[in-house]
Amino acid sequence: MNEPGVEVLMDQSTIARRVESGAVPAWVADHYESFTDGLLGERAGSPFPCHFGVESVRSGDPLYTCCSSMTDRDALFSLGETLLEYLETYRDHSERASLVTFFNPPARPLSEAEYHEALWHVLQVLHAHDPEPWPADIPTDPDDARWEFSFGGEPMFPTCRAPFYDARKSRYCPVGLEITFQPRALFEGITADTAAGQRARRLIQGRLEEYDGVCPHADLGDWGVEGDREWPQYMLSSDPDQAPETCPMRVSRTHPKGPAVIGDTIG
Numbered sequence: 001m002n003e004p005g006v007e008v009l010m011d012q013s014t015i016a017r018r019v020e021s022g023a024v025p026a027w028v029a030d031h032y033e034s035f036t037d038g039l040l041g042e043r044a045g046s047p048f049p050c051h052f053g054v055e056s057v058r059s060g061d062p063l064y065t066c067c068s069s070m071t072d073r074d075a076l077f078s079l080g081e082t083l084l085e086y087l088e089t090y091r092d093h094s095e096r097a098s099l100v101t102f103f104n105p106p107a108r109p110l111s112e113a114e115y116h117e118a119l120w121h122v123l124q125v126l127h128a129h130d131p132e133p134w135p136a137d138i139p140t141d142p143d144d145a146r147w148e149f150s151f152g153g154e155p156m157f158p159t160c161r162a163p164f165y166d167a168r169k170s171r172y173c174p175v176g177l178e179i180t181f182q183p184r185a186l187f188e189g190i191t192a193d194t195a196a197g198q199r200a201r202r203l204i205q206g207r208l209e210e211y212d213g214v215c216p217h218a219d220l221g222d223w224g225v226e227g228d229r230e231w232p233q234y235m236l237s238s239d240p241d242q243a244p245e246t247c248p249m250r251v252s253r254t255h256p257k258g259p260a261v262i263g264d265t266i267g
Contacts, residue, residue, distance in 0.1 A: 031102035105176030142247030
């Protein structure tokens with residue numbers, strides 16, 4: 001961790017120091033400043049809705065990495081290696097250590113539909129080259145209430161910020177795509193089947209309405225609750241006509257994984 005460069009695993013103090021010293025590309029600095037300003041600042045007098053995320057950043061809990069492309073094979077392979085390193089170390093770093101991932105913005109502005117496509121391409125490539133099997137207790141069908149993205153043997157919740165969110169500022173990033181990977185273990189004790197989880201959801205949704213100025217998104221729900229689906233929550237739609245109607249990701253427990261397929265062409 002904290003090796004030279006930006007496509008590596010960094011703790012918050014390291015990336016902050018590199019941004020302040022000018023040791024990172026401008027897009028990395030722009031991402032980091034947008035992320036910290038968004039979580040620690042206010043909008044119309046309202047704090048960022050997720051108080052868990054706010055306290056985490058204030059305490060320096062998150063880990064960070066950057067990815068030079070949303071499509072380049074080598075860049076996404078490198079992201080997968082960093083994600084594996086994160087999964088090996090996050091428990092020792094902090095009980096609230098999510099992995100915040102900043103992507104180099106594209107050369108031209110993208111539509112909402114193109115950002116949805118980019119997200120699912122990233123997740124599909126990670127899955128296709130995952131060295132660990134899909135967890136036995138996680139369904140492979142995204143239409144199952146207990147499905148969620150998994151990597152390195154761990155179920156996780158990847159949530160996105162992107163430039164196309166005009167109204168939902170809690171999901172807005174003016175720079176480009178940003179994915180925060182949160183292992184399921186980070187949610188222990190605050191899931192929908194606990195009193196603490198139900199209180200947290202009411203609080204966060206109340207803050208969401210104040211912060212965004214619009215009602216909470218209809219797709220917001222809880223993992224494992226019948227009728228709720230997790231995959232649409234990764235990148236909430238702004239224009240439903242540009243969002244996928246079904247999960248674009250194909251999951252298999254048996255596809256080839258690991259170094260043997262690293263040289264294959266993504267297509």
